[in-house]
Amino acid sequence: MRYPILAAGFCAVASMAAAQTPVLTVYTYDSFTADWGPGPAVEKAFEKTCGCDLKFVSAGDGAALLSRLKLEGKRTKADVVLGLDTSLTADARATGLFAPHGALPKLDLPIKWTDPTFVPFDWGWFAMVYDKTKVKDVPHSFKELADSKLKVVIEDPRSSTPGLGLLLWVKDAYGDKAADIWKGLADNITTVTPGWSEAYGLFLKGEADMVLSYTTSPAYHLIAEKDDTKAAAEFKEGHYMEVEVAAKVATTKHPKLADEFLKFVTSDAFQSIIPETNWMYPAVTPKAGLPKGFDTLITPAKTLLYPADEVPAIRKKALEEWRTALSQ
Incomplete structure (x- = not known):
């Protein structure tokens, strides 16, 4: 009877470990989470360093994304929203549902960026x-x-x-x-x-x-x-x-993890994924430069x-x- 007992013990340990792993929920748009989009590669890269389970939730296109968040309000399960753009940031800020980000690195945008809430990830x-x-x-x-x-x-x-x-x-x-x-x-x-x-x-x-x-x-x-x-x-x-952005939801239960993700968004690990998956210009030019063809x-x-x-x-x-x- 020793082996069944050991098996049960291993299952219990695995279940406890799963329960202790924080889940960071990121609302984004459909094409970001597609097999050919940035989502799978971003998830893999972030989970290597965060000790968490990064969960993308697709919510239609960008404007539909904000509509869903407005509908859910403070009850939302989102920790981060990724995929709004500068045509929506004023409306998004007016909801009071987003928290400020920290310091940003030098960005490679055609415009000066001073927004204290929204972090650019491509344009x-x-x-x-x-x-x-x-x-x-x-x-x-x-x-x-x-x-x-x-x-x-x-x-x-x-x-x-x-x-x-x-x-x-x-x-x-x-x-x-x-x-x-x-x-x-x-x-x-x-x-x-x-x-x-x-x-x-x-x-x-x-x-x-x-x-x-x-x-x-x-x-x-x-x-x-x-x-x-x-x-x-x-x-x-x-x-x-268009400048696409990410932001931390003020009601997140994982504020430190959300901040970590926002810092990751402007890192080379994230930005190097963007050109050949989201097919946009990255907010920070990757160390390897833009792919041949751009x-x-x-x-x-x-x-x-x-x-x-x-x-x-x-x-x-x-x-x-x-x-x-x-x-x-």
């Missing part, structure tokens, strides 16, 4: 991506796109950060004339998806000529698939920039970006213009 420019073998007359502005017969798939600004980024892009570029641009684009837009993954999937299936994505998206096809047929159209009016991407001549605290008021007007145009 990029929004762009209309197309297949060079199918689209020969490439539009180089929203006006040219509206005048074309090209079909475009975009993301919903109410649930998706790229979708919201497009609203702000058009508004920043055209101001009071943004409503007219949307009226012109209405016939070009074939589908509005909840998030980026759905939109890009439809584009790859050939259901649209162009898709709202990023200037860095062609790097995926070039590096991972050895396919140089995808490109981002450079627009004369400039391109709107040097072939377009660099917009003009960068557009509203200050984060101005976005809520601008978004309300822009969303109204968008909804009116697409409903007619």
